[in-house]
Structure formats: structure tokens, C-alpha cells
Amino acid sequence: xxxxxxxxxxxxxxxxxxxxxxxxxxxxxxxxxxxxxxxxxxxxxxxxxxxxxxxxxxxxxxxxxxxxxxxxxxxxxxxxxxxxxxxxxxxxxxxxxxxxxxxxxxxxxxxxxxxxxxxxxxxxxxxxxxxxxxxxxxxxxxxxxxxxxxxxxxxxxxxxxxxxxxxxxxxxxxxxxxxxxxxxxxxxxxxxxxxxxxxxxxxxxxxxxxxxxxxxxxxxxxxxxxxxxxxxxxxxxxxxxxxxxxxxxxxxxxxxxxxxxxxxxxxxxxxxxxxxxxxxxxxxxxxxxxxxxxxxxxxxxxxxxxxxxxxxxxxxxxxxxxxxxxxxxxxxxxxxxxxxxxxxxxxx
Numbered sequence: 001x002x003x004x005x006x007x008x009x010x011x012x013x014x015x016x017x018x019x020x021x022x023x024x025x026x027x028x029x030x031x032x033x034x035x036x037x038x039x040x041x042x043x044x045x046x047x048x049x050x051x052x053x054x055x056x057x058x059x060x061x062x063x064x065x066x067x068x069x070x071x072x073x074x075x076x077x078x079x080x081x082x083x084x085x086x087x088x089x090x091x092x093x094x095x096x097x098x099x100x101x102x103x104x105x106x107x108x109x110x111x112x113x114x115x116x117x118x119x120x121x122x123x124x125x126x127x128x129x130x131x132x133x134x135x136x137x138x139x140x141x142x143x144x145x146x147x148x149x150x151x152x153x154x155x156x157x158x159x160x161x162x163x164x165x166x167x168x169x170x171x172x173x174x175x176x177x178x179x180x181x182x183x184x185x186x187x188x189x190x191x192x193x194x195x196x197x198x199x200x201x202x203x204x205x206x207x208x209x210x211x212x213x214x215x216x217x218x219x220x221x222x223x224x225x226x227x228x229x230x231x232x233x234x235x236x237x238x239x240x241x242x243x244x245x246x247x248x249x250x251x252x253x254x255x256x257x258x259x260x261x262x263x264x265x266x267x268x269x270x271x272x273x274x275x276x277x278x279x280x281x282x283x284x285x286x287x288x289x290x291x292x293x294x295x296x297x298x299x300x301x302x303x304x305x306x307x308x309x310x311x312x313x314x315x316x317x318x319x320x321x322x323x324x325x326x327x328x329x330x331x332x333x334x335x336x337x338x339x340x341x342x343x344x345x346x347x348x
Contacts, residue, residue: 052266053341056317057256059276061249061334063226065242068094069214074235083225084249088218091244092231096215103208110201117195131183134176141165141172223248252332254286254322256340259315265344266291272322275339276330285325288342292319 072094079091148165151157228244237243254274258266266288274284295316322340324332 050345051341051343052258052262053339054256054258054262055337055339056258057254057274057322057338057340059252059332059334059336059338060255061247061252061332062223063248063334064220064223064246066091066217066220066244066246067240067242068217068237069239070094070099070211071238072098072215072236074231074233074237077228077231077233079225079228079244081225081228083228085219085223085225085246087221091217091219091225091228091246094215094217094237096212099208099212099215103205103212106201106204106208110198110205113195113197113201117198131176131179134172134179138169138172138176141168145169217243219246221246221248222250247334249331250327252324252328252334253289254324254338254340256320256322256338257317258320258342260295260318261315263291263318263320266320266342270345271343273341273343274322274324276332277337277339278333279330281339282330284328286322286340287325289321289323292321294318 074092075095076093077091078089078093079085085091145162145165145168148157148162152159152162223246226245226247231243254272268288268290270288272286272288274286275281276284295318320342322342
């Protein structure tokens with residue numbers, strides 16, 4: 001039996017056989033690319049509703065601008081920027097000499113008012129003796145008048161002597177009335193307890209002591225000193241003008257400004273992940289503490305006015321306060337940029 005010999009393939013057939021696998025691979029890639037895109041979109045669609053995030057966030061801390069409560073030149077600066085202080089520590093001192101003099105003057109005025117009050121009490125006590133003496137004198141004059149009246153009836157005295165005795169009685173009555181009036185005035189001056197002049201002088205002493213105490217400006221709470229380099233001895237200070245800043249180092253939080261559409265399911269207590277740019281994106285755990293009562297634009301100095309025909313709707317952002325869970329392992333510096341992601345299904 002003769003073996004059949006295969007005919008050699010033509011060049012066109014060989015080329016077709018070589019390109020067929022490449023076409024199939026290309027077709028497979030073209031078909032798989034839309035499927036991959038659809039799968040990625042489906043993943044983000046399914047998982048995207050479980051969390052919201054924003055990079056419009058920053059570290060916040062309680063910062064107090066410390067100012068003096070009296071006017072005067074600085075005599076000593078006891079701290080510098082970066083120092084850690086405790087509540088009640090002296091930050092700087094104001095020259096106390098003028099306030100010591102004012103206290104001495106107020107104390108002298110208080111002593112004068114107290115002396116005047118003592119004199120009034122002494123005078124009030126003395127008027128009691130005047131009344132007793134006037135009453136005794138009036139009794140004597142009345143008895144003398146009675147004798148003159150009896151003698152006048154018998155004809156043993158003159159009308160002139162009787163009139164003189166009557167005049168003495170009237171004089172004694174007037175003296176008694178004067179003594180009683182003086183006693184009433186003295187009694188009313190001291191009957192209300194503390195004298196108004198003494199109270200006013202005591203208030204002046206208290207104010208002078210308070211002003212002297214305010215020459216030492218102390219820390220209102222534990223914290224870290226900032227912006228103290230501009231405060232120098234000899235510099236004049238006045239109430240209401242901040243001289244340095246005090247930062248409460250252990251009470252940092254994150255203020256995250258979320259888009260208004262992100263707040264639909266956000267409630268306090270939901271877990272949050274915080275990343276701080278300054279620390280290489282290191283993550284910290286936290287939770288939603290509160291949601292702002294208004295958008296950022298509502299608290300601006302000049303709120304936006306939308307009552308016009310050219311109004312353009314702009315997505316608003318609402319400040320959300322994010323608290324750290326425990327103490328962060330790295331120091332939180334006010335103003336550091338942060339990224340916050342909130343898990344909407346994790347309310348505590």
C-alpha cells in the first residue's frame with residue numbers, strides 16, 4: 001500500500017496559521033478590558049457607600065491669647081516659646097511699684113473712714129449723757145417755776161420773778177429737744193451698720209489689692225507657650241491686647257470639612273481613620289464627636305448673599321469635629337494637614 005504524501009502548505013496558509021493566535025489574544029484582551037472596568041466600578045459602587053473621606057482637614061487645639069488686666073510696663077518675662085507650663089505659673093510680671101503706692105493710699109483712706117465712724121459712735125454715746133443732763137435741768141426749772149407760782153398767789157414774789165422762772169423752763173425744754181435731735185442724728189448715722197464711707201474705702205482697698213495681684217500674669221491652664229518672643233521687658237501692656245499664646249497640648253482634635261452630601265448618614269460616634277501629612281501619612285484612630293451647626297460660609301465675616309439672578313450653586317462644606325481615641329502617639333501641632341475617613345456603618 002503506497003503512503004500518501006501531503007502536499008506542502010502554501011505561504012498564505014502558513015501566515016494565516018501564525019497570525020491566528022495573536023488575533024485571538026487581542027480579541028480576548030479587548031473583551032476582558034470592559035469586564036475589568038465594570039468589575040472595578042462595581043467594587044467601588046458596593047464599597048463606596050460605607051465610608052466618606054476628605055483631605056480638607058487640619059489639627060486643632062485650644063489656643064488662648066494671654067493679655068494683661070492692667071496697664072503698665074513689663075518688668076520680667078518668665079517664659080519663652082516652647083516652654084511647658086502648669087496652671088498658675090507666672091508668665092510675665094508688670095512693674096508693681098505704682099500699684100503698691102495705690103494700695104497704701106487706699107488703706108490710708110480706709111483708716112480715715114474708720115476713724116470718722118468711731119467719732120460718730122462716740123458722739124452718739126455722748127448725746128445720751130446730754131439728754132440725761134437736759135432732763136435733770138428741766139426738772140429743776142419746773143420745780144422752781146412751781147414755787148414761784150405758789151409765792152405769786154400769796155403775794156410774796158413779783159410777776160417778773162415768775163416770768164424769769166417760766167423763761168428758764170422754756171430754755172431747758174429747748175435744750176432737751178436739741179439734745180434729743182443730736183442723738184437721733186448720731187444714731188441714724190450709725191444705725192445702718194457699716195458706714196458708706198467705710199464701705200467705699202474698703203472697696204478701693206480691694207481693687208488696689210486686686211490690681212497689685214494682676215501685676216503677675218499667670219497661666220490659666222496647663223499648656224505650651226507660643227509667640228512669646230515679641231514680649232520684652234520694658235514693653236507697655238494694656239488690657240485686651242494679647243502678649244503671648246498658650247496652647248493646650250493635650251486636647252487636640254481634627255476639624256474635617258466634609259461636603260454637604262457626605263453628611264446624609266454621618267452621626268456622632270462613627271469610627272474615623274486619621275492620617276497626618278507631617279508624619280508620613282501615619283494613621284490614628286478616632287471618632288466623630290460632633291457635626292457643625294452651620295456651613296463654613298455661614299460663619300465667615302461677610303456671609304455669601306445668594307438673593308440675585310446670577311446665583312450659582314456651590315457645594316457647601318460642614319465642619320465635623322473628629323476626636324482622637326486615646327492620646328495620639330505623636331505630638332499634635334495645631335494647623336497640621338490631615339486626611340480623614342469616616343466609617344458610616346460603625347456608630348457606637
